[in-house]
Amino acid sequence: MSLPLFESFLTTTEMSQVFDDANVVQAMLDFEAALAQAQAQEGLISNETAALISNHCKAEKFDIPALVIAARRAGSMAIPLVKALTQSVAGENKEAATKVHWGSTSQDVIDTGSVLVTRQALKVIDNDLAPLCARLLDLAEEHLRTPVLARTLMQPAQTTTLGFKMVNWVAPLIRSRQALIDLAEMSLQVQLGGAIGTLAVMGEKGPAVARRVAHILELSPAQGNWHTQRDNWIRLGLEVAILTGSLGKIGKDLSLMSQGEVAELAEPTGQGRGGSSAMPHKRNPVSAMIALAAAARTPQKAATLLATLPQEHERSLGNWQAELAEWPGLFLSAHGSVSALREAFSGLVIDADRMRRNIDNLQGLIFAEAVSVYLAQAIGRPAAHQLMEELTGQTLAKQCHLADVVTETVQNDPDLSGKLDIDVVKSLFDPVKASVSAQQLTTVRLDELRQQLRA
Structure with missing residues (x-):
């Protein structure tokens, strides 16, 4: 080919x-x-x-x-x-x-041949998918307590941990891997x-x-015979498409975290990897690029598979042939993606110090919700929320740190100083302590996901 x-x-x-x-x-x-x-x-x-x-x-x-x-x-x-x-x-x-x-008949030959080739393709994918999953789980455990900025709607939100983020990356991959095993058992059948x-x-x-x-x-x-009963076969192809989309999600996050202005992660370099023909300083995330390209191309192929399901009578005219033509592309894209990401994560550069600086540069504003919850114990939730809106506004106006503004406010307000512990207030701005729930959830999920991967 x-x-x-x-x-x-x-x-x-x-x-x-x-x-x-x-x-x-x-x-x-x-x-x-x-x-x-x-x-x-x-x-x-x-x-x-x-x-x-x-x-x-x-x-x-x-x-x-x-x-x-x-x-x-x-x-x-x-x-x-x-x-x-x-x-x-x-x-x-x-x-x-x-x-x-x-x-x-002709379809018996072609369909069974397609099944045999697809069995090979699934093995090729799994040869990289299983190690990628294992690597992500190892990294998640290694960075169980590494604080990193969580972002929602592309904006700073709160602190999470890199381990928690990686668990969320790998969980869909492990689910797809198990689904492919199950669907292969149902769909890799002889056609005669x-x-x-x-x-x-x-x-x-x-x-x-x-x-x-x-x-x-x-x-x-x-x-x-399943000449025009393609449901299980198409399910298998669609799961490959879902896997490719999940890999694309990882590629998307990796590319964003690799941006020079963010610089929290970086793909490995060397041997001309990720270079530029014009700019010697460039360090392009080429694995993320391949994963994103695969994710962009796959939905159209998946849509074609779904469109081919209404096949005519006992042998289809056109739909079956369209399915055959699109089928290889799903696997070519999927393996390009999983192989590229396996290479990237095998030598991933993780800058935990930069992650911490990116958190610190936000003037403590991402801890506003946690502080508001603590203040609510003394003055109630509506008043606490209103107060924090005022204090975050002061922080932005003065270009200072929210922790200093909150501490000063608590110390100077008799309604607050007698009810709140300043040391507790200050601890709310500790990124490691703020991400304890992420650490706990990651520990539980790691055990579950490792068991699933072994199974």
Whole structure:
């Protein structure tokens, strides 16, 4: 599979190889070989015929570019492939050639081939997804108490911890990983129904042959053909899209925290990574870029999969073909994203001091809610809220720290000084103490998520 230039650098060599033309064709030929072997095991054809057909099911024997061109006229990649396979077998034994593809149909070949390739693709994704999840959990534990500014609607909000933030990044990834495992079990099934899904040509032996094909290919046997019943298959594709979106969320946060004005995180550098053709000082977050590009492209592919579900009668005209065309792109984008983020987090630079300075630079204003809650114990919630509005306004006007303004107010107000502890007031401005709830929640979630990842 030769990808367009500007798509190829957004994915990986491993995933490109999975959807390479030769690998896809080989998967289709693996189905043909398994079909012949299963039919021999059920006594429908001889063992010699099955062995002969299997020997010719090698992708390197065929002119794949020519098959692609022929498929445009035939309307299906399977038609010229089966024709070429039949001719190849006939060159050795004409009688055996009559048993090639016997009792099957084009969609059986293509769908089962797609299932085999998708199984490979899921393994490639998991080879990077599982270590990325483990790395994020380790970082979350390491930075359990590292204060960082939480931002809502792109504005400073309160303090949280980097560990809590990372737990929120990794939790959706672990959920998607488990969902992909579950959906793979449901959807990675053999497709064998024959012309209209009834296995009519093979008669009463048809269901047994289908089960044997599944066993040979190490796939789940299907309860029946799913030629136009694509629900479980589409669910699998949509979960890949959800995973890509969750990776995009991490890429988005990583890119924002890597901005020079923020500088709390940075991707690893070296070997020309993240450089600029014009500005030597640049340190571009290229892993975040790849994750964001993948997340931007994926929704359209997911929408196409959903649009293909209303398929006509027993074989679709156009919808099935559109699904096949969009399918590889989901996995190419997903693995480009997860692989890039795994690389970024393997050498992530974390500047805890800068995180603290970014908090301190906000003049204590992000602690206003906590102070208001404490003041409410003495003067009630409405009065405390009104007072804090006034004090935050004074802080901004004087360009000082809210802690100083609040402390002075409490000390000078007899209604407050006798009821409130100044030391407690001052402690409310401690970022570490202010993020205790985040620390506690992170500890609980870490245990849960580690168990889920191991499972």
